Amino acid sequence: MRARTPAGFVVGVLSISALFLCSAALAQEEIEAAPADSLPPLSPPTSVMISDTPNDRGFSINVTWALSSDDEAGRVTSYRIYRTSDPDTGFAFAGRVSPGDTEYRDGDAPEGELVYYRVSATDDVGAESPSETSAPTQAVPQWFNKERINVLIAVFIFVAAIVYFVVSARRGKDLFIRRLAGLDEVDNAVGRATEMGKPILYISGLSTVSDVATIAAINILGEVAKKTAEYNTRLIVPCADPIVMAVEQEVVKEAYAKVGRPDSYNEDDVFYLTRSQFAYVAGVNGIMVRQRPATILYMGMFFAESLVLAETGASVGAIQIAGTDAVTQLPFFITACDYTLIGEELYAASAYLSREPVLLGGLKGQDTLKMVIAITIILTTIVATLVAVNAIGADFMTPLLITQ
């Protein structure tokens, strides 16, 4: 009995297990077979339309379609887009998008060649239901971006205004430019440094030469260098960018040569410090504390370092004049500096300091376009308000004001 019991028990267990496994396998087959039996294939996307992408560099086709009728039920897992140059030789995969999407931009289409597209709805087991083949089209690059025509018109008006005022200035017309206290103070600041026998520190921001604010700072440096050369005052220019350093060395050297003091120029005073933001701050702060400059000029693009620099400059008792178009840094400079050039005043500084009529003409042109913009803002605000209260029916201004 003792020998039979385990054997019977094992046989029984094995039999039950086999029966259970067979039942489970049959049930699994039923589960797997059920969808195939009960669910029909996906309905394909319809109305596949293709068109050349407008205002592009070429190689791009826009594909649109109507969703598969099974999309809403959640059976579609993706749409796969296929492209061919010859529908008879088969289609190549071009891309895929999520369910619910009805458009795709193919950026790899061959240029100037007729292409056809198909869109397949795909389910969770990878079965595809392809659409009808689209009508052919070709990817063509454009030579002009029509969506930027409003910008072009504004540029033409701007250029015309500047050219008009530059020509007027050349003919001797007197142009009124409002006073900029910060720039009026540059002469005094240079004079103060001369009297005190202390240097002037010029910081042209942390940006690169491709930044217009840096170029404006370099322009101002040229004018400041002429004054320091005249007064024979030391000018220290630590640079955060090597290209800016190379340009500033030339600008200062030329300025010294122009006022007849080429020997006063010291190449070691216009030097590279570092690209690293806070290492630059540490270096410049060190110069401030050790050299105790009488005047510090901050011109160009600044970031989080602006307040650390300006507060250190204030602590050493220097007259500080700042100019930046970095809107977020302006409050710091206004707080810590004696004078601050706000935004566009930075760009006006070179013309203002040099007093060259031709450059002042450029400023007047700038003011003219600003007036045009102000009038446009007022008019479009009125139109938008009238549209909002349904006093006029169409927002006809919209195409004119949207740029991509």
Added chain:
Amino acid sequence: MLRRRLPLLLCFIAGLFMAVQYYVPHHSVQSAYETLLLWLQTLLAFAFLLGTVSLIRVHYHKIRNKAADRGFSLVMFAGLFAMLGLGFFHPSHHAPGSPFNLMFLNVQVPIEATMFSLLAFYVASAAFRAFRARTLEATLLLVAAAIVMLGRVPIGEMISSTIPEATRWILEVPNLAAKRGIMIGVGLGMMATSLKIILGIERAWMGGGD
């Protein structure tokens, strides 16, 4: 003569091309534009060499002339050559745990973080100066700043639900209007400066004059 005209000519051609490419999406023009941007990166790599030479020369002169602050120059040389040596001679200087990486993460990064953290103290001292209510404008600034600061922390909401609303209004109406006004001016200033440089009207970047 050529020395002054050639830069102006190059500037005119490059500036005009950069302006034109904005309106021309054709791939031939865009490819040329992308190539020019690559050139700029190449130029920058060489410019760093120029910068390093400048740095070495300035500090070498300070040491040679026995300038008062030449100790800092020695520290600069020590740092420069230590990092250069570790970067050049260690086979995997970017690998975690390499001496170069250790120096970067444990020396340079904390020092820079320390400099950045000084900002908090400078903000406090600048705020003290800015918020002294001596004039009407300064008083307005003080009141606006107090509301904005309160509205940005939970206690503002606890005091009154109006404070976060007022904060939002200050930031989105008067503050944004002023910012946009400045930005329009900046945009025009940028265009005017670019145009004057491209057309050769503004020549201060060449040292000024003809």
